[in-house]
Amino acid sequence: MSIHPDQRYLEGLLQNDTLLVQEIYQRFAGKIKHHILQHQGTEDDAADIFQESIIDIYHQAKYKELQLTCPFEPFFLLICKRKWLNELKKRSRQPVTKRLDDLYEVGEDAFAAAEQVVKEEAQANMYLAQFERLGEKCREILRLSLTGEAQEKIAAAMGVTYGYLRKKKSECMATLLSFIQAQKI
Structure with missing residues (x-):
């Protein structure tokens, strides 16, 4: 095609x-x-x-x-x-x-689309700014997790255990969410 x-x-x-x-x-x-x-x-x-x-x-x-x-x-x-x-x-x-x-x-x-676009763009920029505050390892784990690849394969590619990857991903998400929540206050 x-x-x-x-x-x-x-x-x-x-x-x-x-x-x-x-x-x-x-x-x-x-x-x-x-x-x-x-x-x-x-x-x-x-x-x-x-x-x-x-x-x-x-x-x-x-x-x-x-x-x-x-x-x-x-x-x-x-x-x-x-x-x-x-x-x-x-x-x-x-x-x-x-x-x-x-x-x-x-x-x-x-x-409402135009108003929503402005809100979403500001929110997206804020999310990206908070994402960039994370350490390189956290950013890499979260980026790879968003690809849809199986967590086991991501862990193997990164040379870590599946359990470590899950725990680290959870910690990274918690840190990111705390950064984002701090911005929304």
Whole structure:
């Protein structure tokens, strides 16, 4: 299959192209927010899922050389929706079902999209700044954990035990969350 012209989004993420990242937020943040609000989530949940999905796509493009053969929008929306389903399953707030209709049910929330983009961008910048405060080992563990690779494989690649990796990842996340909470006060 040939590479889709929307590959420019992945290249923009890899090159940290501010205008293209803003375009992604402007075009898709409202849709993700609407979907998550309609499925037992909050605005904070929507912002987190959106940001985590962007990071996942970035890592797929950087470390696994992801090539888009379809439009970016349905690909991105599907990732966000699946990530939200996994979050709901983790929280055990509702049984997770995957209906085909759910994959295509995306509403418009254009009125609030611009305001949300500004909030999400500020939040993303703050998260990244706090992430950079972590030590190099913590940043590496968290980055690798976001790739979706099995924790056992990550531990082996880093030359540590699985138990150590889990404990260290937990400590790193706790430190990161404390940095973020301190910024929100």
